[in-house]
Amino acid sequence: MNYLQPYKGKSTRHTCPACKTKHSFTLYLNGNTHELIHRTVGWCNREIKCGYHYTPKQFYADNQITDYRRDVMHSVSKFKNIKPPSQIGTLPIDFVEQSLSPNSNFVSFLKNHFSEEQINTVFENYLLGATKNKEVIFWQIDIQGKVRTGKIMQYNPETGKRIKHQSGAIDWVHNKLKKSRQLHEDFNLQQCFFGEHLLKLYPDKIVGIVESEKSAIIASCVIPDLIWLAAGSLNGLSIEKCKVLKNRNVILFPDLGAYVKWKEKAKETLKSVYIKFKISNQLENSTTDNNTNKESDIADYIIYELIAVPISNI
Numbered sequence: 001m002n003y004l005q006p007y008k009g010k011s012t013r014h015t016c017p018a019c020k021t022k023h024s025f026t027l028y029l030n031g032n033t034h035e036l037i038h039r040t041v042g043w044c045n046r047e048i049k050c051g052y053h054y055t056p057k058q059f060y061a062d063n064q065i066t067d068y069r070r071d072v073m074h075s076v077s078k079f080k081n082i083k084p085p086s087q088i089g090t091l092p093i094d095f096v097e098q099s100l101s102p103n104s105n106f107v108s109f110l111k112n113h114f115s116e117e118q119i120n121t122v123f124e125n126y127l128l129g130a131t132k133n134k135e136v137i138f139w140q141i142d143i144q145g146k147v148r149t150g151k152i153m154q155y156n157p158e159t160g161k162r163i164k165h166q167s168g169a170i171d172w173v174h175n176k177l178k179k180s181r182q183l184h185e186d187f188n189l190q191q192c193f194f195g196e197h198l199l200k201l202y203p204d205k206i207v208g209i210v211e212s213e214k215s216a217i218i219a220s221c222v223i224p225d226l227i228w229l230a231a232g233s234l235n236g237l238s239i240e241k242c243k244v245l246k247n248r249n250v251i252l253f254p255d256l257g258a259y260v261k262w263k264e265k266a267k268e269t270l271k272s273v274y275i276k277f278k279i280s281n282q283l284e285n286s287t288t289d290n291n292t293n294k295e296s297d298i299a300d301y302i303i304y305e306l307i308a309v310p311i312s313n314i
Contacts, residue, residue, distance in 0.1 A: 001031040002056040004043065016044040018052035018092065020182065028056050040087040054087065062087070089187040091147040095173065099129030099137050099150070106136035108157035110217070113303060118221040126195060126217060137173065138213040138230075141197040143244045148192050149174040151213065151232070160214070160303065193241055194230035199248075202227050207250045209237065211258065215299040219253070222302055226251070234258055242269045252279040255297040259284050 005012050005027045016025040017040045027042040029035060041059045044052040102123055107130070110119050122128070129137030131152060140148040150173035154163040162169045177183035194213045208226040210216050216230040231237045234255070254262040259281055266277045283301060 002028050002037065003031060005029050005036075014039075014042070016046070016050060016052055017087075017184070018044060018090075019046060019050040021046060021050070024050070025052075030056075038087070059087070087188060088146075088190045089148070089174070091149065091173065091177070091183075093145075093147055095150070096127055096129065096139050096141070096147055099131075099139075100127060101130035102128070103134060104128065104130035104136040104155075105134045105157040106153070106155040106160075106214070108134075109155055109160040110221070112158070114218075114221045121224065122217050122220050125198060125220065128217075135171075138194050139173075140192050140194055140232075142192040143196050143199050145197055145200075149189055151194070152176075153213075155214075160299075191232060191236070191241070193244070194232060195228060196244060198227045198229075199244060207245060207248050208253055209250060210253045210298055211236070211255045212297060212299065215253070215297050218299040218302050234261065237262060237265050237269075239269050239272050242273055242275060245275045246273050247275070249276045250278070252277065253282070253298045254279070256283045257296075 007013070007026075010023050012026075013023040014025040014027060015022050021044070024045050025042050026045065027036045027039070030037055037056050038059060041054050041056055043054075044050045102119070107119065107123070107128065110122075127139050127141070129139060129150065131137065133154070134157075135152050135154045138151045138153065140150065142148055152171040152173065153169060154165065155161065156163055165171075174183060174187055174189055178185060178187065193209070195216055199207070205225070205227045208216075208219060208223070208228045209231060210219060210228065211231055211234060213230045213232070216228040219226075220228040231241070237252070252262050252266060259279070263279050266275075266279060269275065270277065283296075283298065
C-alpha cells in the first residue's frame with residue numbers, strides 16, 4: 001500500500017510543485033518498492049495557503065497506469081532510467097485573480113464597437129487580464145478549473161491589430177514565470193482551449209470554435225447563445241483538446257483558407273471522440289476579391305459588418 005514518506009529531517013520534506021515553498025512537500029512512496037512514485041505525487045502541508053494534494057490514485061488514473069504496470073515501471077526504471085509520465089503543469093489561480101483588469105489596449109478596441117454590457121459580460125466570462133503595458137492576458141483554464149497558462153498579446157487600441165515586439169507577437173505567462181524562477185524549467189505545458197472552463201458552466205449550450213482568442217471574444221459579444229472557444233492557432237484543433245467536447249454539439253468557424261484543413265481534422269477527431277460536428281463555410285462563401293484582406297476570420301467579418309453602426313445602436 002502506498003504511504004507518505006516518514007519524517008526523517010529536512011531532507012525528507014521537499015519543494016512543493018504548486019506553491020514552490022521549500023521543505024513543505026511530503027512525497028508518496030510505492031508500498032512495494034518503497035521508492036517515490038513521482039516527484040509531483042504528494043501533499044503540501046500549507047493546507048490553507050496552498051492545499052496541493054496529488055494522490056497516487058489520481059496519478060495512476062490520469063496516466064492510465066494499472067497496479068501491475070505501476071510496479072513494473074518502478075522496477076525497470078532502476079536499469080533503464082524510465083520515468084513515470086509527467087503531470088500536466090498548472091499555475092495557481094492567484095495569478096489570474098491578480099491580473100484581472102479591463103485596462104488593456106484590446107479592451108479599449110472593443111469599446112469602439114460594443115456596449116459596456118457586452119464588454120462586461122465577456123470580461124467576466126473569460127477572466128481577461130492585463131499587464132502594466134496594457135497587454136491583454138488570455139488565460140487558458142481547463143474544464144476542471146485548472147490554469148494551464150496565459151497568452152500575453154499587445155493590440156492596437158484603434159485597429160485591433162496585433163503589435164509585435166522583439167520576441168514576436170505572443171508571450172506566455174509560464175515563460176515569464178520560468179525567467180523569474182517562480183516556475184521549474186521542466187514545467188509540463190499542455191494547452192487547452194481558451195474558454196474551456198465555460199463548458200462545465202453551460203453543459204447544454206452549443207459550442208463554437210474559432211482560431212483566435214480575439215475572434216472568440218468578439219463572436220461572444222454578438223452571439224452569446226453559443227460557448228465560444230479558441231483553438232489558439234491553425235493547428236490548435238487537436239484530438240487531445242477535443243476530448244472535453246465528447247457528445248457536444250460543436251460548430252467550427254475556420255479562418256479564411258483553413259476550411260479544408262479543419263474539415264479533415266474534424267473527420268480525424270471523430271475516429272477517437274464522438275462529437276456532433278458542423279463546419280461553417282460562411283467566410284469562404286461571403287468573401288470576395290475586394291474584401292479578402294478585411295475578412296480573414298470571423299472577428300474581421302463581424303467588425304466589417306459593424307463598422308458603420310454606432311455603438312449607441314448596438
